[in-house]
Amino acid sequence: MNDVASPPPTAPVTDALPLKPRGKVLAVTSGKGGVGKTFVSANLAAALAKRGYKVLVLDADLGLANLDVVLNLYPKITLHDVFTGKAKLEDAVLPAPGGFSVLLAGSGMVEYSRLTPEVRGEFLRIMESLVPHYDVVLLDTGAGISDVVLFAVSLASEVLMVATPEPTSLTDAYATIKVLVGQQQRQTVRLIVNQSARPGSGAAITKQLQQVLDRFVVSEPGRGVKLVHQGDIPTDPEVRQAIMRRQLLMQAVPTCPAAQAIQHIAGTLQQDVIPRP
Ligand SMILES: Nc1ncnc2c1ncn2[C@@H]1O[C@H](COP(=O)(O)OP(=O)(O)OP(=O)(O)O)[C@@H](O)[C@H]1O
Ligand SMILES: [Mg+2]
Numbered sequence: 001m002n003d004v005a006s007p008p009p010t011a012p013v014t015d016a017l018p019l020k021p022r023g024k025v026l027a028v029t030s031g032k033g034g035v036g037k038t039f040v041s042a043n044l045a046a047a048l049a050k051r052g053y054k055v056l057v058l059d060a061d062l063g064l065a066n067l068d069v070v071l072n073l074y075p076k077i078t079l080h081d082v083f084t085g086k087a088k089l090e091d092a093v094l095p096a097p098g099g100f101s102v103l104l105a106g107s108g109m110v111e112y113s114r115l116t117p118e119v120r121g122e123f124l125r126i127m128e129s130l131v132p133h134y135d136v137v138l139l140d141t142g143a144g145i146s147d148v149v150l151f152a153v154s155l156a157s158e159v160l161m162v163a164t165p166e167p168t169s170l171t172d173a174y175a176t177i178k179v180l181v182g183q184q185q186r187q188t189v190r191l192i193v194n195q196s197a198r199p200g201s202g203a204a205i206t207k208q209l210q211q212v213l214d215r216f217v218v219s220e221p222g223r224g225v226k227l228v229h230q231g232d233i234p235t236d237p238e239v240r241q242a243i244m245r246r247q248l249l250m251q252a253v254p255t256c257p258a259a260q261a262i263q264h265i266a267g268t269l270q271q272d273v274i275p276r277p
Contacts, residue, residue, distance in 0.1 A: 029176070047266035054135045058126075
């Protein structure tokens, strides 16, 4: 068990870090809840860190944060303490197992589940301070189209939409993409099909969803949204077991099918969107 009640000596102090002017912000989001965003965020961060990237995961699920649970961290200082001026930003950034940094949020704080001018301003300030220090910042957002989620996604250069093959998840992914195109003029959304039934099924799902988007959703007159199939992650019993043990899958069972799939996605992201570290 990692008790990080007091910041460990290795906690990164942002002011001391070199600036990374090419820092990329990737929002890991979904239409439906419980499809695997937090699991993907944490393990993708570890896979990218393994490739040499300096990675930060920010728990942007402000009302119901649980990245700390997945990573078995017990932070005394969270994003909320930074928001309220009780703690300094650099004290809230913690090293996570897997070789990346995290900024965790507290859970059950209803005041942060709404996008007030304060939440908006603080969120922006924190992002502006942190992003230049990392190669990649992953935002583990909540599900759906609440104003907090949409604001978090608006801060990202890339959207990673996580969906399962279930019709309910795909319908919600479609609805969310429609809102992102309408509100944020997104022209590209990257789809990760989690808990895919068989290898390759995500490509067919992406094609079907693209056809619906082509018919009904346009980002600006004459311009559609491109859905990029970023990869599939199979249903794997090791995922649940790792979460139950509060271990990072990439560390506990790096050779299992789901961990391998995440490493593959890290590779496709390296190729498509993230400049080499
Ligand atoms: N590839 C997989 N194989 C097996 N089980 C999985 C897989 N991906 C996710 N799960 C299961 O789904 C659960 C929910 O995952 P997770 O908490 O990451 O979802 P989420 O999208 O972040 O949820 P929320 O919308 O509440 O934030 C996990 O605890 C795990 O049991
Ligand atoms: Mg989550």
